[in-house]
Each structure stands twice: as structure tokens, then as C-alpha cells.
Amino acid sequence: MNLTLKVWRQAGPESEGGIHTYQVDGVSEDMSFLEMLDILNEQLNEQGEEPVAFDHDCREGICGSCSLMIDGYAHGPEVTTTCQLHMRSFSDGQTITIEPWRAEAFPVVKDLVVDRGAFDRIIQAGGYISANTGSAPEANSVPAQRDKAMRAFNVATCIGCGACVAACPNGSASLFxxxxxxxxGELPQGQPERNQRVLGMTAQHDEEGFGGCTNIGECTAACPKGIPLDVISQLNKDYRTALRAKS
Ligand code: SF4
Ligand code: FES
Known part of the structure; x- marks a missing residue:
């Protein structure tokens, strides 16, 4: 496949960025999108030009590092992570536009890399359990309803990639x-700090500059882990309960 890439280049957080156009030839349809970018960077290195900075780590859909807006879609045209997106989803001769996540709370660091430290600070504001649970207990010694345990497992698959924020017209992190x-909140161990958790994390979410949810649903459509929209209903319910308990 021969491709034309329109790539956002930006030297640093304060620099003015812009779209640069590159030609990449001989791309296999079996390559991942990141492997295609590796080819572009090898080409740029050979030409003595600065390679394009982009985030990646596991390349297995686990870490949530890869974060690209591809032709206007978070993670591209398939519902998956950018590292699990393959070039067979594109056509020979296609022009592909590649940009960083666009959100006030995710400032551009360089080229396609954004600072997602806001997510870490939201977690630090309460996204943990501080009770000492000791060494790994026998699984059945902590009673947990099966449906609640399964829901907890399902939503724990969120990898913190930020696609939900990038896809949301309000730049909201409500799905995350x-x-x-x-x-x-579904687990017994999460109950003692449940109220302070939702108040602390929500306050940090707002302080970071993320927008509010207006039930558009682009977040869940872009989420590579299929996190359902009803977690936002649970968030709102927990928030109201915590406010009532506080007053
Ligand atoms: S909710 Fe989905 S899109 Fe948002 S950070 Fe988690 S995995 Fe990524
Ligand atoms: S590089 Fe880890 S999820 Fe894509």
C-alpha cells in the first residue's frame, strides 16, 4: 500500500503546530498502524529529519498509551486501540490525517503526544482502596454477589487511554x-470510602478542565474496551448519595 499521511507536528507545548504531509510506500496491510508510523520515522531518520513523536508501550491493547486521532476518530475507524488497528482497515492510495487527542485537559507535549497526567491526578483523588487487605486471600473468603463481581471486572477493563475524552464534544472524562x-463501588472492599471517593474524584475531574456530560454517547462508541454509558448513571447516583450523606 502507498499512503499519504497528513501528520500534526508541534515542537513543544508552547510552539505553534501544523499539518505536515508525508508519503509512505510499501506498507503491508498486515502491519499495525504504529508499525506503519515506525516506517515513516525510519524514513525521516534516513532523511535527517526529526521523527514524529507518538505514545506507545505494550502494543497489545493493554496499557492505554497509544492515543491518536485518525481521520477524526479516536483510535481510528475500528473500535480498538491504535496499536491494535491494522492497515487492512485502509485502502491503497488513501490519505490519512493523524492528530493528537484534542482536549483542554490533555495539552500537547510534542507532535502526537499529549499529557494525560490529569487522569493520574483523578485516580490520586480517590480511585483506590486504602484498607489493608493483607496477602492474596482465598477467592471465596470475601462474599461478593456474582453479578456485582462481573460488573466490576467488566468496567475494570478501562485502560485509561482517553479516547472517551477525545471523542466527546464537551471534552468530558465522565466515562473514565x-x-x-x-x-x-461494586466491590465490598470499596464501600468504606465510597462517598469520599466519588466527591474527591469528581472535584478533581472538574478542576482539571474536563467538560460535563450531556449524554451524547460518543465516548462509549469510541471506547476500545466497550465501557457502557450506564457507568455515568452510576457515577451520578453515587455523587447524589454522597452529597446527601454530607449535608
Ligand atoms: S473509558 Fe474507554 S475510552 Fe475512556 S479511558 Fe477507559 S478504556 Fe479509554
Ligand atoms: S500501546 Fe498499549 S494499549 Fe496501545
Missing amino acids: LGAKITHL
Whole structure:
């Protein structure tokens, strides 16, 4: 496959960015999108040009590092992570536009890399259990309803990639936040800090500059882990309960 890439280049957080056009030839349809970018960077290195900076780590859909807006879609045209997107989803001769996540709370660091430290700070504001649970207990010694345990497992698959924020017209992180609140709120170990958790994490979400949810649903459509929209209902329910308990 021969491709034309229109790539956002930006030297640093304060620099003005812009789209640069590159030609990449001989791309196999079996390559991942990141492997295709590796080819572009080898080409740029050979030409003495600075390679394109982009985030990646596991390349297995686990870590949530890869984060690209591809032709206007978070993670591209398939519902998966950018590292699990393959070039067979594109056509020979296609022009592909590649940009970083666009959200006020995710400032551009360089080229396609954004700072997602806001997610870490939301987790630090309560996305954990501080009770000492000791060494790994026998699984059946902590009673947990099966449906609640399964829901906790399902929403715990959120990898913190930020696609939900990038896809949302409001730049809201409500799906991410809802996944974390639901995950811990479904488990017995998550109960003692449940109220302070939702108040702390929601306050940090707002402080970071993420927008509010207006039930558009682009977040769940873009989520590579299929986090359902109803975690936001759970988030709102927990928030109201915590506010009532506080007053
Ligand atoms: S909810 Fe989905 S899209 Fe949002 S951070 Fe988690 S895995 Fe990524
Ligand atoms: S590089 Fe880890 S999820 Fe894509």
C-alpha cells in the first residue's frame, strides 16, 4: 500500500503546530498502524529529519498509551486501540490525517503526544482502596454477589487511554470516571470510602478542565474496551448519595 499521511507536528507545548504531509510506500496491510508510523520515522531518520513523536508501550491493547486521532476518530475507524488497528482497515492510495487527542485537559507535549497526567491526578483523588487487605486471600473468603463481581471486572477493563475524552464534544472524562467509580463501588472492599471517593474524584475531574456530560454517547462508541454509558448513571447516583450523606 502507498499512503499519504497528513501528520500534526508541534515542537513543544508552547510552539505553534501544523499539518505536515508525508508519503509512505510499501506498507503491508498486515502491519499495525504504529508499525506503519515506525516506517515513516525510519524514513525521516534516513532523511535527517526529526521523527514524529507518538505514545506507545505494550502494543497489545493493554496499557492505554497509544492515543491518536485518525481521520477524526479516536483510535481510528475500528473500535480498538491504535496499536491494535491494522492497515487492512485502509485502502491503497488513501490519505490519512493523524492528530493528537484534542482536549483542554490533555495539552500537547510534542507532535502526537499529549499529557494525560490529569487522569493520574483523578485516580490520586480517590480511585483506590486504602484498607489493608493483607496477602492474596482465598477467592471465596470475601462474599461478593456474582453479578456485582462481573460488573466490576467488566468496567475494570478501562485502560485509561482517553479516547472517551477525545471523542466527546464537551471534552468530558465522565466515562473514565464512571468506570473507576463503578469498579470500586461494586466491590465490598470499596464501600468504606465510597462517598469520599466519588466527591474527591469528581472535584478533581472538574478542576482539571474536563467538560460535563450531556449524554451524547460518543465516548462509549469510541471506547476500545466497550465501557457502557450506564457507568455515568452510576457515577451520578453515587455523587447524589454522597452529597446527601454530607449535608
Ligand atoms: S473509558 Fe474507554 S475510552 Fe475512556 S479511558 Fe477507559 S478504556 Fe479509554
Ligand atoms: S500501546 Fe498499549 S494499549 Fe496501545
